[in-house]
Amino acid sequence: MDPIIEKKLAFVLEYAKKKGATKSEVLFHDNAKFSLKSNDGELEQYSIANSQVWGIRVVKDRKIGLSYSESLEENALTEMVDQALNFTKYSAVDEFQDISIVHADKIISDSAQVYRQDETSLAEKIDFALSLEAAPKKLDSAVVGSPYNGYSDIISKNYIANSEGTICFEKQKVFSCFTSALIEKDGKSAMNWHGNNARTFAELGLDDVVNTSYNLASELLNGEQIKTGHYDIIFSQDQLATLLNIFATLFSGKKAMDGRNPYRDKLGEKIAHQSLTIKDIPLYTAGLGYQLFDSEGCLGQEIALIDRGLLNEFYHNSETANYFKCKNNGHASRTARSALKIASSNLVISLGATSHNELYGGTVLEILETGGVHSGADPISGDFSFAGAGYLWKNGKKIHPVKGVTVSGNFYQMLKNMAGIGDKLYPDIAKRLFAPIIRWSDLTIGGS
Amino acid sequence: MLDTVTAQKVLANAIDLGADFAELFVEKTKTNRVGLIDKKINEMQGGLNFGIGLRLIFGTKVLYGYTNSDHLHELLKMTCILSEKDKKQPQASLLAFNFSPRQDIHPASKTLAKDQYLDEKIAYLMTMDESSRGVSEKIVQFNGNIMQREQAVEIFNTEGLHACDKRHYTRLSALAIAQDGNRQSQCFEGPGGLNGWEFANQHDPIQLATKVGGIALQKLTAGATPVGKMPVIIGNGFGGVIFHEACGHSLETTAVAKKASVFWDKMQRPIANKCVSAFDDGTLENAWGSLNIDDEGMPTQKTQLIKDGILTSFMVDKLGAMKTGYARTGSARRESYRFAPASRMRNTFISPGKYSLEEMIASIDHGIYCSQMGGGSVKPGTGEFNFSAQESYLIKNGKIDRPLKAATLIGSGSDVLQKISMVGNNFAMAAGICGSVSGGVPVTVGQPALKVDDILVGGNA
Numbered sequence: 001m002d003p004i005i006e007k008k009l010a011f012v013l014e015y016a017k018k019k020g021a022t023k024s025e026v027l028f029h030d031n032a033k034f035s036l037k038s039n040d041g042e043l044e045q046y047s048i049a050n051s052q053v054w055g056i057r058v059v060k061d062r063k064i065g066l067s068y069s070e071s072l073e074e075n076a077l078t079e080m081v082d083q084a085l086n087f088t089k090y091s092a093v094d095e096f097q098d099i100s101i102v103h104a105d106k107i108i109s110d111s112a113q114v115y116r117q118d119e120t121s122l123a124e125k126i127d128f129a130l131s132l133e134a135a136p137k138k139l140d141s142a143v144v145g146s147p148y149n150g151y152s153d154i155i156s157k158n159y160i161a162n163s164e165g166t167i168c169f170e171k172q173k174v175f176s177c178f179t180s181a182l183i184e185k186d187g188k189s190a191m192n193w194h195g196n197n198a199r200t201f202a203e204l205g206l207d208d209v210v211n212t213s214y215n216l217a218s219e220l221l222n223g224e225q226i227k228t229g230h231y232d233i234i235f236s237q238d239q240l241a242t243l244l245n246i247f248a249t250l251f252s253g254k255k256a257m258d259g260r261n262p263y264r265d266k267l268g269e270k271i272a273h274q275s276l277t278i279k280d281i282p283l284y285t286a287g288l289g290y291q292l293f294d295s296e297g298c299l300g301q302e303i304a305l306i307d308r309g310l311l312n313e314f315y316h317n318s319e320t321a322n323y324f325k326c327k328n329n330g331h332a333s334r335t336a337r338s339a340l341k342i343a344s345s346n347l348v349i350s351l352g353a354t355s356h357n358e359l360y361g362g363t364v365l366e367i368l369e370t371g372g373v374h375s376g377a378d379p380i381s382g383d384f385s386f387a388g389a390g391y392l393w394k395n396g397k398k399i400h401p402v403k404g405v406t407v408s409g410n411f412y413q414m415l416k417n418m419a420g421i422g423d424k425l426y427p428d429i430a431k432r433l434f435a436p437i438i439r440w441s442d443l444t445i446g447g448s
Numbered sequence: 449m450l451d452t453v454t455a456q457k458v459l460a461n462a463i464d465l466g467a468d469f470a471e472l473f474v475e476k477t478k479t480n481r482v483g484l485i486d487k488k489i490n491e492m493q494g495g496l497n498f499g500i501g502l503r504l505i506f507g508t509k510v511l512y513g514y515t516n517s518d519h520l521h522e523l524l525k526m527t528c529i530l531s532e533k534d535k536k537q538p539q540a541s542l543l544a545f546n547f548s549p550r551q552d553i554h555p556a557s558k559t560l561a562k563d564q565y566l567d568e569k570i571a572y573l574m575t576m577d578e579s580s581r582g583v584s585e586k587i588v589q590f591n592g593n594i595m596q597r598e599q600a601v602e603i604f605n606t607e608g609l610h611a612c613d614k615r616h617y618t619r620l621s622a623l624a625i626a627q628d629g630n631r632q633s634q635c636f637e638g639p640g641g642l643n644g645w646e647f648a649n650q651h652d653p654i655q656l657a658t659k660v661g662g663i664a665l666q667k668l669t670a671g672a673t674p675v676g677k678m679p680v681i682i683g684n685g686f687g688g689v690i691f692h693e694a695c696g697h698s699l700e701t702t703a704v705a706k707k708a709s710v711f712w713d714k715m716q717r718p719i720a721n722k723c724v725s726a727f728d729d730g731t732l733e734n735a736w737g738s739l740n741i742d743d744e745g746m747p748t749q750k751t752q753l754i755k756d757g758i759l760t761s762f763m764v765d766k767l768g769a770m771k772t773g774y775a776r777t778g779s780a781r782r783e784s785y786r787f788a789p790a791s792r793m794r795n796t797f798i799s800p801g802k803y804s805l806e807e808m809i810a811s812i813d814h815g816i817y818c819s820q821m822g823g824g825s826v827k828p829g830t831g832e833f834n835f836s837a838q839e840s841y842l843i844k845n846g847k848i849d850r851p852l853k854a855a856t857l858i859g860s861g862s863d864v865l866q867k868i869s870m871v872g873n874n875f876a877m878a879a880g881i882c883g884s885v886s887g888g889v890p891v892t893v894g895q896p897a898l899k900v901d902d903i904l905v906g907g908n909a
Contacts, residue, residue, distance in 0.1 A: 039706060047512040048529055049786065051499065066493035070516050076496065083494055090566045092488035126533070147708030147829055182708060182829040189710075191829040228675050258485050259589040260625060262632050339483075339491050372834035375823030376856045376906075380625060380632040385673070385856035385906045387834035404832075406675070406856050406906020446675035446856075446906040 001108070001159070001169045005030075008077070009161040012056060016081045017163060021058040023099040024081075025162040025296070027336045029053050035152035036126065038133035043126065055336025056084050057099065063088040064097050068336045096257075096322040097340065101297040102164045109170035109292045113285060115155075116173065120201040125151060128177070128206060135210040136181040140218065148193055149179040153201070160297045168297040174288060177204050181217040190403075192217035192369060195429050197288055216368060220389055223403030225447035232364045232419055233407065233443045236390075237435055241428040242373050244347060247411045249379040251280075251305045253320035253331075254342045262380055262412070266311050273418035274309040277350035282330065287346030288431040295334040300345060303329050306415075315342040349435035352421025357396050359420050359439050366390045367407060382412035388445075406446035417441040450474045450500065450518055452545055455604040458523045459542055462504050463606055465527065466536035469505040469766075471605040473743065474518070475785040477597060478560045484573040484592040491593075494564070501785035502526055506534045508770055512788040543608030550740045551747070554733060556616035556644035560598040565645045569594045572620075572648055576657035580624045583661030586668065589625040590657070594618070596645060603745040611745035617736070617890060618647040619879065622656050626664040633667035633853075635660040635838065640736040640879035640890060647734075663820070663839055670853035673907025674842065679815035680857060680903045681808050681843070685876035686821050688893030691726065692796050692882070693826040694833040694861030695719075699728075699753055699761075700779070700791040701768025702885055703829075710831040710862050711759060719759045720865035723801055726754040728763055730778055730794035736879035737795040737892040744780040744789055751777045753796075757865075765791040783887025790886040797894030801871025808870050808899045810846040816855060816905060817841045817848065823880075824857075831861035856906035864900055872897035 009026050016024035030052045037045040054077060055068040065087035069080040109115075129151040137143045153175045160168040178195030194213040196204050235243065250271075255261035263271060282291045282300025291300050296318055304312045316324070317332030319340055333343030360366075368390040376386035389403035422436035455472050462470035476498045483491030500518060504511040504527070511530040515522055558565060573592040580590040597617040604610050619640035626633050637660050641647040682690055698709040711719055720726075730739045730748030739748045744766050751761050764772070765780035768791045781792035809817060817840060824835030837855040841848045877894035 043509055045510045045512060045788065046530065046533070047788070048526065049514045050516070051514070051786070052516050055495075064492070066491070068493075068495035069498075071496055071498045072516055080495070087492040087494070087566075090482075090489065090570060091492045092490070094490075122533075145706060145708060145829075147703070147706045180829075189830045191827050258490075258591070260591070262630075337495060339493060371827075371832070371858070372824045372836060372856060375825075376834065376836035378634065378853075380634045381853070383853055385836065387832075387856065387858040387906070404858065404904065406834075406858055406904065408673075408675070408856070408906050444675060444907070446904060 005159055009159060012054070012077055012081060013161060013163050015078055016056065016058055019081060019085055021060050021085060023059040023163045025057045025099045025160070027055040027334065028159040029336055030157040031154060033152060033154040035150060036129035037150045038130050041130065041134060043129065053336040054080060056080055057340065058084045058088060059099055060085060060088040062093045063091040064094050065091060066339055097319040098322065099162050099164065100318050101162065101166050103166045103297065107168040107293055107297065111171060114170065114172040114290055116199050118173070118200050131206055132177060132179040132210070135206065136179060136214045139214050140183070142183045142185040143181050143214065144184050145182045146179050147182055151177045160295065162297065166297045168293050170292065174199065175201050175204055177209060179209055179213050181214040183217045183221050185221055188221050190217045190221040192220060197429060197431055219401040220403050223389060223401035225404050226365070226392055226402050226445060228447050229445060230442050231445050232362070233440045234359065234364055234366045234437060236368045237426050237428040237433060239367050239370050240435060240438070241430065241433040242370065243411065244433065246374060246377045247379055247382065248344060251315055252342055253314035253316040253324060256314055257320050257323045260380065262382070263311055269311055270309050271311045271412070272306050272309045272415035275352050275421050276306055276415065276418060277304060277308055278306040279304050279348045280315070280331070280344050280346065281348050282345040284346040284348060286427065286431065286434065289345040291345050294330045294332040296332040298328055298330040298332060301330045315344065317342050347433045351423050351425065351436050354420035354422055356422065359422055359437050360393045360396045362395065364393045364439060365402060365445060366393060382410045384409060384411055407443055408446065409443040414440050414443065449476055449600065449602045452610065454520045454523065456545070457520060458502070458527060459604060459606050461524055461527050462531065463538050463540055463542045465531040466534065466538055467504040467506060467531060468540050469606055471503045471603065471744070473501040473785050474602040475499055475599060477599040477784070480560055480564050480596045482566065482569045482573065482594045484577060486589070487577055489570055489573070497784065499785035501788070502530070503788050504530055508767065509534065510767065510788055514785050540606060542606050545604060545610040546608045547610045550611065550613050553731060553740055554642045554738055558645035559616050560596055568645065572653050575653040576622055579654040580622070580657035580661035583658055584626070584665050586626045586628050586665055587624050587661045588627040591623040593621040601743070605745070609745045611741055613740045615642060615739065616644045618643050618645055620648060620651055620656065622660045624660040624664040626668050628668045631668055633664050635663035635667065638879060641734050642736055642738045643734045666851055667839065667853060670851040673840070673852040673855040673905065675905060675907045677902050677904050679812045680900050680905065681817040682898045682900065683817065683819040683821065684872060684874045684895060684897045686878035686893060687818065687898065688797055688878070688895035689821050689824060689880065690833065690835055691798055691895060692793060692891065692893045693824050693835070694831060695865060696728070696793045696796045697826055697884065698831055698861060699763055700793070701762050701764045701772050701774065702790045704762050705768055705771035708829045714759050717759060718757045719862065720754055720757040721868045722757040723871045724754055724757050724865060724868055725799040726797065727752050727799065728779070728793050728796045732795050735795045735877065735892050736890045737793070739794065742778045742780040743782045746776055746778045746780065748778040748794065751779070763791045763793060765789055781886060781889045783889055787886040790884070792884060792886060792889055793882060793891050795877065795892035795894065797877060798871065798896070798898065800873050800875040800896040803870045803872050805872055805874055805897050808872060808897055809843055809848065811870065811899065812843045813845055815843045816852060817843050818855065818857070826861065833861055834858045852907065858904050858906060864903060867901045868898050869901050870899035
């Protein structure tokens with residue numbers, strides 16, 4: 001922890017108290033990001049960025065006020081506090097939101113877990129970035145470019161302090177990369193991108209990123225539509241993560257509190273196939289969502305969101321826990337610039353017992369690429385419809401690549417219609433979902 | 449915001465290190481957001497963004513950095529770190545700053561600098577809540593937000609440019625949720641303008657809230673959407689998002705210069721049906737996607753992209769001009785100082801045609817009318833797109849038959865442009881945020897209703 005920042009945190013809390021805040025909470029984020037992009041065999045962009053932002057949440061007369069500042073001057077910090085306090089004059093009385101996390105000792109994240117030593121040189125990073133762009137072209141003369149590629153690493157330092165004596169500090173480092181392959185052949189074109197995220201540079205894995213991107217683009221070049229109808233579907237981990245992210249409303253204590261979670265009154269009810277158990281595990285060491293404490297400073301706790309098909313628990317922060325009169329399970333989410341919400345950390349889906357042959361038996365469409373999932377999904381009704389591409393499988397064999405089809409269904413119904421769940425965990429690119437392969441029954445495919 | 453002596457020293461240092469071009473983008477943005485949910489104000493916040501972006505160009509290579517500090521030593525340090533690998537003998541020279549006062553073509557009166565208008569905003573949100581719930585007892589939730597932002601920018605470059613602008617943004621958001629038994633549906637609308645709080649005077653809160661409440665209610669009765677290829681009428685206003693995504697992004701030199709666009713070699717060649725003409729216009733008074741100057745300091749323009757089906761212009765920023773040879777069009781945009789500028793859309797629209805909506809519907813035996821589009825995405829390299837329809841109807845024997853749910857349209861931009869057979873006369877525009885390489889920027893999309901003869905519809909029937 002930087003003692004200068006600690007002093008400023010104390011100054012802001014003291015100033016807020018002096019100006020009449022009943023309670024206050026200060027966040028400070030300090031990020032250093034480095035990124036590279038390549039084009040035509042040369043670095044096209046080289047970026048360094050240092051950003052810092054302060055944010056405050058105050059309680060006064062049981063009302064909440066929020067403000068933030070990117071200006072680092074002392075008068076900007078006092079203006080930030082004054083503005084937050086002014087907002088409390090206009091806010092409604094908030095019966096449930098409070099600043100209540102109390103820790104007698106400082107909480108400091110485990111640096112061995114989230115900030116690993118890495119001695120990669122600048123030259124190595126530049127070589128890597130150039131390879132991200134050049135490597136797909138070397139695989140095949142039909143690759144006309146890798147228009148979207150990039151390498152980045154980010155060090156983020158986050159401080160939380162509140163008027164109740166809590167001080168938390170976390171320092172994280174994450175490496176990321178992605179590339180794309182744009183292929184043109186015989187008047188047809190196809191493009192696919194792939195990426196990776198890791199705690200160390202060495203774990204990024206250039207070959208896997210390049211080959212995955214190229215292989216799918218190459219196959220989709222000859223992709224074709226399949227007949228319109230109802231199919232069993234296997235989503236790749238990345239596509240499943242996207243779907244779960246959109247329909248995370250289902251698990252949100254905040255949305256339930258706000259009347260926007262359609263499963264608000266269904267705790268304890270069967271909402272999914274009995275083989276489905278989904279947990280959120282903040283201290284899951286393989287996950288990049290690893291967090292010792294949440295954005296209020298509450299220690300992260302493992303929860304089963306769905307337990308053998310039953311809706312078991314929502315994500316809660318201190319506010320939603322107060323509202324539902326239940327335990328705060330440490331899933332608060334807030335940045336210096338935003339209001340108090342909830343968020344997931346690492347989602348882990350429990351293993352099943354379906355063999356690979358069974359998962360890919362009969363006719364099944366494997367969806368490896370989607371488009372427009374966010375706009376084509378309605379978290380309230382559960383209906384979704386989006387573009388998809390991947391492979392058609394029959395009796396355990398890949399038949400042909402598929403593209404230009406639509407995938408439609410209802411997510412909440414889909415959870416009940418699981419046809420099989422595999423026996424091995426795979427991560428998504430973001431390393432925040434760890435799930436076995438799951439076969440879902442009877443979704444609508446629009447094609448030829 | 450940044451004193452000219454500091455700017456001059458930083459840019460001179462960049463030239464000394466061999467940069468061919470250098471630019472400082474200084475930004476100070478005030479924000480205010482008021483949110484309502486469950487009949488009460490649940491969010492009241494604001495803040496100050498301040499930062500400086502430094503762009504160095506060596507050849508066509510861009511080095512970019514940003515910081516929250518305006519101290520000279522911090523900016524000089526960043527210049528040295530950025531150019532460490534590329535420094536060379538100076539070849540360019542630093543021209544003296546020539547301050548060009550902006551011509552303010554987007555006046556605003558009720559600005560954040562004057563007041564936050566919190567009482568008025570709260571009253572507006574409360575009126576929307578009451579009006580939306582008044583549509584029916586089945587409207588079980590209403591969520592309203594008002595965002596106001598005042599972005600002051602100052603740009604210096606080594607070619608002697610010194611320009612300033614102040615941009616006032618206001619956006620109103622209304623989301624209604626309807627419920628009938630176990631069925632729930634929702635509708636969102638979010639008009640925005642390059643304007644102060646007076647923008648709200650153009651949008652009656654009762655009308656806005658009643659509209660979203662009515663559509664959410666109607667969607668409760670929506671039935672299954674047919675699947676397969678069929679004629680589709682894409683509604684006016686936000687329907688323009690298809691052109692924006694499927695064609696507009698492919699006309700930005702950000703994609704064209706890399707040949708990651710199906711249109712990169714199609715200048716002055718037909719790319720659309722003859723009935724299609726399209727513009728990207730940054731000059732529309734107080735429109736959400738408008739600007740006085742772009743984020744490289746160039747006055748914005750009205751750019752004709754397609755004339756009678758022929759490609760007539762790309763959207764070009766400085767780097768795009770260097771790489772493609774096309775003249776700049778005042779299209780350089782960035783979300784904030786955290787992003788290097790890129791060629792981006794402003795207010796992009798297809799010009800109105802001659803057909804009434806009724807004539808267009810009457811021309812279809814079996815198809816759908818997507819009266820309100822949602823979002824979507826496109827692969828610029830191939831032009832393949834997908835879009836969702838927020839509100840759509842089945843057309844049967846030339847007449848509207850019934851509401852539909854969860855429709856998705858997929859296809860390729862170049863293909864759809866050729867298949868537009870009727871252009872309506874009911875032109876309208878709508879606001880959105882476009883996310884791309886230089887972050888999320890305010891844009892307007894627009895069009896009259898368009899009939900596309902053949903497009904794949906993904907439904908759930």
